[in-house]
Amino acid sequence: MENKKTILWFRRDLRVEDSILLSIKAxxxxxxxxxxxxxLKSLQKDDKRVDFxxxxxxxxxxxxxxxxxxLVVFYxxxxxxxxxxxxxGYEEVYASVDxxxxxxARDKKVEELLTLHRLNDCYIYEPNEVLKADASAYVVFxxxxxxxxxxxxxxxxxxxxxxxxxxxNFENIDKIHEIENQTIILKPFAIASINFKKNSIVYEDSxxxxxxxxxxxxxxxxxxxxxxxQATSNLSVDLRFGTISIRAILRELIKxxxxxxxxxxxxxxxVFRDYYAYLLYHFPILHTKDFRKCINYEFNxxxxxxxxxxxxxxxxxxxxxxxxxxxGNMHNRVRMIVASFFCKHLLLPWQKGEQFFAKYLMDYxxxxxxxxxxxxxxxxxxxxxxxxxxxxxxxxxKFDKDANYIKMHLPxxxxxKAKYLHDENxxxxxxxxxxxxxxxxxxxxxxxxxxxxxx
DNA sequence: GAGACTTTAGC
DNA sequence: CTAAAGTCT
Numbered sequence: 122m123e124n125k126k127t128i129l130w131f132r133r134d135l136r137v138e139d140s141i142l143l144s145i146k147a148x149x150x151x152x153x154x155x156x157x158x159x160x161l162k163s164l165q166k167d168d169k170r171v172d173f174x175x176x177x178x179x180x181x182x183x184x185x186x187x188x189x190x191x192l193v194v195f196y197x198x199x200x201x202x203x204x205x206x207x208x209x210g211y212e213e214v215y216a217s218v219d220x221x222x223x224x225x226a227r228d229k230k231v232e233e234l235l236t237l238h239r240l241n242d243c244y245i246y247e248p249n250e251v252l253k254a255d256a257s258a259y260v261v262f263x264x265x266x267x268x269x270x271x272x273x274x275x276x277x278x279x280x281x282x283x284x285x286x287x288x289x290n291f292e293n294i295d296k297i298h299e300i301e302n303q304t305i306i307l308k309p310f311a312i313a314s315i316n317f318k319k320n321s322i323v324y325e326d327s328x329x330x331x332x333x334x335x336x337x338x339x340x341x342x343x344x345x346x347x348x349x350x351q352a353t354s355n356l357s358v359d360l361r362f363g364t365i366s367i368r369a370i371l372r373e374l375i376k377x378x379x380x381x382x383x384x385x386x387x388x389x390x391x392v393f394r395d396y397y398a399y400l401l402y403h404f405p406i407l408h409t410k411d412f413r414k415c416i417n418y419e420f421n422x423x424x425x426x427x428x429x430x431x432x433x434x435x436x437x438x439x440x441x442x443x444x445x446x447x448x449g450n451m452h453n454r455v456r457m458i459v460a461s462f463f464c465k466h467l468l469l470p471w472q473k474g475e476q477f478f479a480k481y482l483m484d485y486x487x488x489x490x491x492x493x494x495x496x497x498x499x500x501x502x503x504x505x506x507x508x509x510x511x512x513x514x515x516x517x518x519k520f521d522k523d524a525n526y527i528k529m530h531l532p533x534x535x536x537x538k539a540k541y542l543h544d545e546n547x548x549x550x551x552x553x554x555x556x557x558x559x560x561x562x563x564x565x566x567x568x569x570x571x572x573x574x575x576x
Numbered sequence: 577g578a579g580a581c582t583t584t585a586g587c
Numbered sequence: 588c589t590a591a592a593g594t595c596t
Contacts, residue, residue: 253585253586254586254587259585259586260584260585260586261584261585261586261590261591262590262591263585263586263589263590263591264585264586264587264590346592413583413584453592454592457592496592497592503585503591505591505592505593506581506582506583506591506593507582507583508581508582508583508593508594509581509582509591509592509593509594510593510594511592511593511594512593512594512595515593515594516593567594577596578596579595579596580594580595580596581593581594581595583591584590584591585589585590586588586589586590587588587589
């Protein structure tokens with residue numbers, strides 16, 4: 122290792138502070154980031170995530186310069202980048218783990234070219250760290266969590282320091298290196314060079330969000346489901362791209378605990394995120410297939426189109442879809458409500474809903490998204506029991522009592538009394554300007570779903 | 577507002 | 588035996 126030319130491949134860890142990648146000791150290192158053509162080609166040119174990532178890459182480049190390094194940015198197919206770097210004498214690459222199908226297939230191809238070292242930078246635990254006595258994986262969260270807690274040590278929250286490795290010599294370091302047909306094309310360092318549009322959104326700094334956790338943590342468990350309140354951490358997008366280290370969050374929790382705050386509820390949610398990545402790692406079939414229960418889905422295109430255009434006539438559902446499309450985010454409780462509605466009331470296959478979320482969510486994470494949809498549809502491992510069907514009206518009444526969330530995202534409903542927006546009878550029997558009547562009736566849809574479960 | 581509904585891993 | 592992001596009566 123000592124004499125090798127080493128690539129540090131940033132992907133889900135777009136930061137300098139507390140980076141396992143930068144703690145790697147090597148003779149000379151080349152930090153890189155790849156705008157993957159295989160992924161980008163399927164996205165719309167104004168995709169908010171690409172804009173977000175580009176802005177993080179600009180920040181990362183500057184942060185790396187401050188410690189004597191540079192970031193080389195590629196716009197290419199991943200394999201083409203490593204063929205090129207191999208031709209320049211690079212022999213090994215370090216990168217954070219990624220367990221979704223696309224990432225696994227991509228990494229396998231990279232491994233055929235160079236030595237790939239995987240780093241567990243994104244999760245608290247290693248995938249084989251929390252296992253049953255017979256060394257198999259847990260399929261129920263409660264016992265997984267119980268063991269995970271007892272295994273948790275200070276080491277899990279360790280802060281990694283920069284190894285002071287020296288930068289490898291590389292030309293045109295300030296350009297974007299596009300590779301097309303084995304040819305390098307040098308382009309200016311701008312989002313237009315990867316054929317995407319700049320967005321005017323200003324993203325909140327992850328450290329600011331983390332510092333705000335102190336004000337939220339005490340009431341987190343009690344308030345996090347109230348969809349109009351800013352009671353959640355909003356850190357999911359930072360965990361997705363590694364603009365904050367999971368260990369930095371753990372250290373913050375340790376600090377808050379010392380100050381006397383009850384932090385376990387939030388910690389448990391972080392472990393849930395770990396657990397979902399762990400399940401996808403141990404049971405890759407979950408990517409696409411129903412695991413436990415099977416549902417006789419019917420793909421009704423009218424239902425689907427009503428759903429994705431926020432025209433189901435159920436206010437909480439349409440408000441959620443509206444939030445997703447306009448902001449790239451959706452409150453977690455609303456994600457559960459709309460996913461349940463999609464699978465159970467509309468009898469649409471969860472995979473279609475998962476893909477729809479994937480298209481818009483800023484914090485899109487394959488493991489969290491797939492496993493959450495599998496939970497909602499009652500088809501996954503440790504999923505919601507199939508007979509438990511969310512009543513969207515009860516849910517909105519409970520978690521958006523004054524309909525503030527609904528009215529924020531569907532402003533044309535602002536003059537309707539909140540209680541009517543949670544009232545199925547009212548919505549069925551009254552005309553609302555510019556708004557359709559509900560496309561399904563709750564009781565009918567629930568019954569239809571139960572009849573569609575293959576036992 | 578307490579109890580029924582209902583499944584099953586894991587200890 | 589316990590636990591699991593709920594609903595309905």
